[in-house]
Amino acid sequence: MALTDISSSSAARACGRASSPLSTLTLGSEFERRGSVVLVPRNKALLEEGDPADYVFKVVAGALRTVRFLPDGRRHIANFLLPGDLFGYEDAAFHVHGVEAASDATVIRYPRQLFDDIIRRDAGVARQFLALVCGQLASTQDRLLLLGRKSATERLASFLLALAERMRGNGSQDKELDLPMSRSDIADYLGLTVETVSRTLTHLRSTHVIELPSVAHVVLRQRRTLNELSACAA
Amino acid sequence: MALTDISSSSAARACGRASSPLSTLTLGSEFERRGSVVLVPRNKALLEEGDPADYVFKVVAGALRTVRFLPDGRRHIANFLLPGDLFGYEDAAFHVHGVEAASDATVIRYPRQLFDDIIRRDAGVARQFLALVCGQLASTQDRLLLLGRKSATERLASFLLALAERMRGNGSQDKELDLPMSRSDIADYLGLTVETVSRTLTHLRSTHVIELPSVAHVVLRQRRTLNELSACAA
DNA sequence: CGGAGTATTGAAACCTATCAACAATTGTGG
DNA sequence: CCACAATTGTTGATAGGTTTCAATACTCCG
Numbered sequence: 018m019a020l021t022d023i024s025s026s027s028a029a030r031a032c033g034r035a036s037s038p039l040s041t042l043t044l045g046s047e048f049e050r051r052g053s054v055v056l057v058p059r060n061k062a063l064l065e066e067g068d069p070a071d072y073v074f075k076v077v078a079g080a081l082r083t084v085r086f087l088p089d090g091r092r093h094i095a096n097f098l099l100p101g102d103l104f105g106y107e108d109a110a111f112h113v114h115g116v117e118a119a120s121d122a123t124v125i126r127y128p129r130q131l132f133d134d135i136i137r138r139d140a141g142v143a144r145q146f147l148a149l150v151c152g153q154l155a156s157t158q159d160r161l162l163l164l165g166r167k168s169a170t171e172r173l174a175s176f177l178l179a180l181a182e183r184m185r186g187n188g189s190q191d192k193e194l195d196l197p198m199s200r201s202d203i204a205d206y207l208g209l210t211v212e213t214v215s216r217t218l219t220h221l222r223s224t225h226v227i228e229l230p231s232v233a234h235v236v237l238r239q240r241r242t243l244n245e246l247s248a249c250a251a
Numbered sequence: 252m253a254l255t256d257i258s259s260s261s262a263a264r265a266c267g268r269a270s271s272p273l274s275t276l277t278l279g280s281e282f283e284r285r286g287s288v289v290l291v292p293r294n295k296a297l298l299e300e301g302d303p304a305d306y307v308f309k310v311v312a313g314a315l316r317t318v319r320f321l322p323d324g325r326r327h328i329a330n331f332l333l334p335g336d337l338f339g340y341e342d343a344a345f346h347v348h349g350v351e352a353a354s355d356a357t358v359i360r361y362p363r364q365l366f367d368d369i370i371r372r373d374a375g376v377a378r379q380f381l382a383l384v385c386g387q388l389a390s391t392q393d394r395l396l397l398l399g400r401k402s403a404t405e406r407l408a409s410f411l412l413a414l415a416e417r418m419r420g421n422g423s424q425d426k427e428l429d430l431p432m433s434r435s436d437i438a439d440y441l442g443l444t445v446e447t448v449s450r451t452l453t454h455l456r457s458t459h460v461i462e463l464p465s466v467a468h469v470v471l472r473q474r475r476t477l478n479e480l481s482a483c484a485a
Numbered sequence: 486c487g488g489a490g491t492a493t494t495g496a497a498a499c500c501t502a503t504c505a506a507c508a509a510t511t512g513t514g515g
Numbered sequence: 516c517c518a519c520a521a522t523t524g525t526t527g528a529t530a531g532g533t534t535t536c537a538a539t540a541c542t543c544c545g
Contacts, residue, residue, distance in 0.1 A: 085396055087482050093396045107385055113392070136381075143377055147370075150384050151341055157391045158347065162319055162327045164398035165442030169501070200524060208399030210502055215525055232510075232524065248321050403533070434492060444534055449493055466492065466542080 042103060042145055044135055052125040057081065057118040064105070064116040073105040073132045079122025080197035082206070083114035094206040095157075097198060099183055103149070106132065119198035164208045167248055172207040173217045174246035177227065181237060192237045221246075276337060276379055278369055286359040291315065291352040298339070298350040307339045307366045313356025314431035316440070317348040328440040329391075331432060333417055340366065340380075341387070353432035398442045401482055406441040407451045408480035411461065415471060426471045455480075 052075070057063045063074070066085060081098040095114055098104050104116065106129075136143045163175055181194045196203070204214045221227045226243055228236040237243060286309070291297045297308070300319060315332040329348055332338050338350065340363075370377045397409055415428045430437070438448045455461045460477055462470040471477060 086484075087396070087400060088484060089482070091400045091482075093400045095392050095395055107388055109385075113389060137374070137378070140371070140374060140377070143374070143381070144371070147377070147381050147384065150381065150388060151343075154341055154384060154388045154391060155347060157388060157395065158329050161329055161391065161394055161398060162321070164395060165439075166321060166325045166327045205399075211524075212503085212526085213501060216501095219525075248323070248325075250320075250322060433490095445492075446494085446535085447533060450533095453493075 042142065042149060044132070044142060045139075048127060048131060048135060051131055052127045055124050055126050057122045057124060059118050059121050062115055062117045063122075063124065064112050064114075066112060066115045068112045068115075070105060070108045070110055070112050071129050073103065073127045073129050074116075074124045075127070076100050076102045076104070077123040077125060080119040081116050081122050081124070082119045082198065082202055083116050084205070085114050092205045093208075094202060097180075097202075097206065099197075105129070106146075107150075107153075119202050169207075169209055169213050169217050170220070170246055171248040172209065173203075173214065173221065174243045175249065176203065176207060177235060177237065178240075178243055178247055178249075192240070194235050194237070196233045196235060276376065276383060278366070278376060279373075282361060282365060282369060285365055286361045289358050289360050291356045291358060293352050293355050296349055296351045297356075297358065298346050298348075300346065300349045302346045302349075304339060304342045304344055304346050305363050307337065307361045307363050308350075308358045309361070310334050310336045310338070311357040311359060314353040315350050315356050315358070316353045316432065316436055317350050318439070319348050326439045327442075328436060331414075331436075331440065333431075337383070339363070341384070353436050403441075403443055403447050403451050404454070404480055405482040406443065407437075407448065407455065408477045409483065410437065410441060411469060411471065412474075412477055412481055412483075426474070428469050428471070430467045430469060 054077070055063065055074075057079070063081065076098050078100055081104075083095045083098065083104070085093050085095060087093070097119065098116070105112070107113075136146055163172055167175065177194075180196070181192075184194050185191070198206075200211045200214050203209075204211045207214070209217075218227070218229065221243075222229050226237075226239045226246070228238055230236065288311070289297065289308075291313070297315065310332050312334055315338075317329045317332065317338070319327050319329060321327070331353065332350070339346070341347075370380055397406055401409065411428075414430070415426075418428050419425070432440075434445045434448050437443075438445045441448070443451075452461070452463065455477075456463050458476075460471075460473045460480070462472055464470065
C-alpha cells in the first residue's frame with residue numbers, strides 16, 4: 018500500500034439514488050477488532066490501479082475518489098466514497114480503480130481474507146452483502162444514464178441532489194452541504210471539464226437556485242427547480 | 252408481462268471487458284425444469300420500467316436491450332443481453348429498466364421466488380451469483396469511463412471489440428460479427444446519435460479498419476488499429 | 486411495385502472543450 | 516503575522532466535436 022503523492026501528476030433513481038448505501042453491513046465484533054486505522058492525506062493514493070485486492074476498507078471520515086486513467090492521461094472518477102462506505106471488495110484479485118483521498122480521510126482497513134471468510138460462513142451477511150452490491154450496480158446504472166444522456170446543467174443538478182441525499186445525517190443541514198472534493202474531481206466524475214463545472218455552478222447561483230457562500234459550501238435554495246433541472250423521473 | 256409494441260412510441264478492461272459473463276451460473280435441474288419459453292418479437296417489450304420483478308430470465312437466442320427514458324423522451328440503453336445472459340435479478344421489487352427485443356429473441360422465464368430460494372439454500376450458487384453481479388458491476392464501470400471520457404470513434408471501437416468478444420463462440424468467425432441491434436440502439440447505448448454512429452462507422456470503413464458487407468455485418472479488418480482507437484489500457 | 490422503417494450523407498447550430506488570463510485560496514517560510 | 520508561491524477556482528474568447536435539421540438512399544415485406 019503506497020500512499021503515493023499524486024498531486025504532482027498531471028492530472029435515488031435515475032438521478033438521485035443515494036449512490037452507495039454501503040454502510041448497512043454488520044460484520045460482527047471479531048471483524049471490527051481486526052481493523053486498523055489508516056489516515057490518508059488529501060490527494061494521496063490509498064490504492065493504485067492494479068494493486069492486489071488484499072484489504073477491504075471502510076470510510077470513517079473525509080472523502081475518497083475511485084479513479085481510472087486512459088493511456089493519454091484523461092482521468093475518470095467512478096465514485097466518491099463517504100463516511101460509512103465500504104469498498105475494496107468489488108474486484109477479483111486486483112483493483113481496477115485507484116483510490117485517493119479527495120479530502121483528508123480516515124479509513125479502517127480489514128484483511129480481505131477475513132471478510133471473505135465471514136461472507137462464506139454467514140449466509141445472512143452474504144445476503145446483505147449481495148443486496149449491497151446490487152445497490153451499487155443500480156446506482157452505477159443511474160450514472161450511465163447521466164453520462165450518456167444528460168447536459169452539463171442536468172448533471173450538476175443531479176449531482177448536488179444525490180450528494181445532499183448521501184450527506185444527510187453527516188452533520189450538515191438539509192439544504193446545506195459541504196463539497197468534500199475539488200471542482201476538478203467533480204468534473205472528472207460528471208464527464209465534464211473544470212471550466213464547465215465552474216460555469217454551471219455560477220449559472221445556478223446567478224439564477225438563485227443555489228448559493229455558494231464559499232467555494233466548498235452549497236446551499237440548495239430551490240430544491241424543486243433543482244429537481245426539474247436534474248431531468249429525473251421521480 | 253406486456254409484450255407491448257414500443258416501435259410506435261417516440262422514443263475486457265476499460266474498453267473490452269466481455270461486458271456480461273452472465274452465463275456461468277448452474278442452478279440445477281429443478282430450476283431448469285420450471286422455466287417456460289417466451290418469444291419476444293423485435294421491438295416488443297418483455298418488461299417495462301416499473302414492472303414487478305417476479306421473474307428471472309435467460310436469453311436463449313437473439314438480443315435484447317435494457318432501456319430507460321428521461322421525462323422528455325431521451326432514451327438510454329444500459330446493456331445488451333445476448334444468448335446465455337441471465338437477467339431480471341438485479342432490481343429489488345420493481346424493474347428499473349425496461350427490457351425489449353433488439354432482434355427477434357427467445358428467453359426462458361423462471362419464477363423469481365424459486366431463484367431466490369436456490370440462492371438462499373445453496374451457498375455455492377450464492378457465491379457464484381455474487382461473483383456474477385460483481386462482474387456486472389465491473390463492466391458497468393467500464394462503460395462509465397467510456398461514456399464519461401471517450402470520443403465517438405473510441406466508443407465505437409470499444410463497442411465493436413467488446414461485442415466481438417462477447418459473440419465469440421456464437422457461430423461467427425473471430426473477425427466477423429453480426430450486429431443484432433439497430434444503429435439507433437447502438438447510439439443510445441454509446442450516448443451518441445444515430446447520425447454520429449453512422450458517420451463514425453463509415454469513417455472506420457473508409458480507413459479500412461473495418462468492412463461493412465451489409466448493414467448488420469461487420470468485419471474487423473485491423474484489430475490492432477481498432478484496439479488503439481479504443482483508447483484502452485490493455 | 487410501393488411504402489414504412491432504417492441507414493447514410495450534408496449543412497448549420499450548439500454545447501462543451503480548449504486556450505488563456507486573472508482572481509481567490511491555501512500553505513509556507515521568513 | 517505578513518508576503519510570496521503554489522494551487523485552485525472563475526471568467527472570457529475561440530475552436531471543435533456532436534447534435535440537430537433536412538434530404539436522400541437503402542432494405543425489408545406486404
